Amino acid sequence: MNAELQAVLDYMEKERGIDREVLFQAMESALLSASKKSVGPAHDLRIEIDRKTCDIKALAKVAVVERVRSKQHEISLTNARKIKPDAQLGDEVEIEVTPKNFGRIAAQTAKQAILQKIRKAEKDLVYKEYKDRVGDIVSGAVRRFERGDIVIDLGRAEAMLPGKERVPTEEYQVGDRVRALVLNVQGVGGGPMIVLTRSHPDFVRRLFELEVSEIADGTVEIKGIAREAGFRSKIAVVSHDAKVDPVGACVGMRGIRVNNIVRELSGEKIDIVRWNEDVKTYVTNALAPAKLAKVMIDENKANTIKVIADADQLSLAIGKRGQNARLTAKLTGWKIDIQKDEADISFEEKVAKAIRDLATVDGISRDDAEKLVKSGFLTVEGIVAAEISDLTEIAGFDEATAKAVHDAASATQEEPAEQ
Numbered sequence: 001m002n003a004e005l006q007a008v009l010d011y012m013e014k015e016r017g018i019d020r021e022v023l024f025q026a027m028e029s030a031l032l033s034a035s036k037k038s039v040g041p042a043h044d045l046r047i048e049i050d051r052k053t054c055d056i057k058a059l060a061k062v063a064v065v066e067r068v069r070s071k072q073h074e075i076s077l078t079n080a081r082k083i084k085p086d087a088q089l090g091d092e093v094e095i096e097v098t099p100k101n102f103g104r105i106a107a108q109t110a111k112q113a114i115l116q117k118i119r120k121a122e123k124d125l126v127y128k129e130y131k132d133r134v135g136d137i138v139s140g141a142v143r144r145f146e147r148g149d150i151v152i153d154l155g156r157a158e159a160m161l162p163g164k165e166r167v168p169t170e171e172y173q174v175g176d177r178v179r180a181l182v183l184n185v186q187g188v189g190g191g192p193m194i195v196l197t198r199s200h201p202d203f204v205r206r207l208f209e210l211e212v213s214e215i216a217d218g219t220v221e222i223k224g225i226a227r228e229a230g231f232r233s234k235i236a237v238v239s240h241d242a243k244v245d246p247v248g249a250c251v252g253m254r255g256i257r258v259n260n261i262v263r264e265l266s267g268e269k270i271d272i273v274r275w276n277e278d279v280k281t282y283v284t285n286a287l288a289p290a291k292l293a294k295v296m297i298d299e300n301k302a303n304t305i306k307v308i309a310d311a312d313q314l315s316l317a318i319g320k321r322g323q324n325a326r327l328t329a330k331l332t333g334w335k336i337d338i339q340k341d342e343a344d345i346s347f348e349e350k351v352a353k354a355i356r357d358l359a360t361v362d363g364i365s366r367d368d369a370e371k372l373v374k375s376g377f378l379t380v381e382g383i384v385a386a387e388i389s390d391l392t393e394i395a396g397f398d399e400a401t402a403k404a405v406h407d408a409a410s411a412t413q414e415e416p417a418e419q
Helices: 002-013 020-039 075-084 104-132 202-209 245-251 253-266 277-287 311-318 320-332 346-357 366-374 381-384 386-395 399-418
Strands: 043-049 056-065 074-076 092-096 137-146 149-153 158-161 177-188 190-198 220-228 232-239 269-274 291-295 304-309 335-340
Touching: 002 020, 020 043, 020 104, 043 158, 043 190, 056 075, 075 092, 075 320, 104 177, 137 202, 149 177, 158 177, 158 320, 177 202, 202 220, 202 232, 202 253, 202 381, 220 245, 220 320, 232 245, 232 277, 245 253, 253 269, 269 277, 277 291, 277 304, 277 320, 304 311, 311 320, 311 335, 320 335, 320 346, 346 366, 346 381, 346 386, 381 399, 386 399
Parallel strands: 056 074, 158 190, 232 269, 304 335
Antiparallel strands: 043 056, 056 092, 137 149, 137 177, 149 158, 177 190, 220 232, 291 304
């Protein structure tokens, strides 16, 4: 058994990285619980394993008495002095109580307990190794799938890539190599739970920190990231050195740096935006490559930027399914209201807008608004300036409808004075 123990200890220490003393203590603890059946009742029973030879002994304390009544708990003074020459009556001495069949029975009984101790030691090592690695990128292979989650083999540990942390456009097979960000490490009863993510914005941030040396050394700073995983990301950067272009540093020579990141993200588009403390300039940069006619802070709506774009730039500014505007809002923290330049709209669009505006007035129906606009009354101010007779003759209203429309338009002009 000694040779077998030596071999197990050598393997665990070299291959698994578990400290030899931890293994000895684990085995002593396991053997102690296993030996109580074979040794029987004993006072202060303990197991001792020789660190060099791996010899196992069971030791117990007995009282030194003049006359022995219980061999399990007492020892004569003569025998006690053979173990401890200065023993006196009433003292306690430690004697070996290892039974003849202890090696076989104890080893069989303790085997499972020892393995459990070893597994716990391994899990503790894994937890210590990964608990300080939250925010780091790790690499592993897909081992199996569990209800939409992916179990990743990191070598000495397994990690979980939950379904909600996956990129929706990515598919995996068992054996595929995967890089992901350590999102969280939880010390649970069954062992540490390492949670990974590929969809979190910080995954993009960490990739840029690894790829762009200027970000790693603090010359270029990432001020914000907005991401729709698998489709598009916007990253805002600023340089703390006037000689370093932050966008150029992130793009790299011939685009090599950003292309490496795009490749890791399975083709996800990345917009690198120059950050600016002026929010209007910042929004203009974020909505690029769309060319904007005007950018202004909307005084009527809190935390809103109003953007005016020419007709041919409107769809580019908004983006596919509103993605460009939505990511810009996430990145800047401002609501983005993108509108077409009124000077650039067609006659039909102007008519439609005038009808919409008049139809919003209480007391003017959509049908009435269409009649008014077709008759040349395009604004509330124009209706107020007209006579009721003008509305009956030109717009074709009867006198009652004309008066109701005129009163409704007048009411909108009176509201500011009443407040």
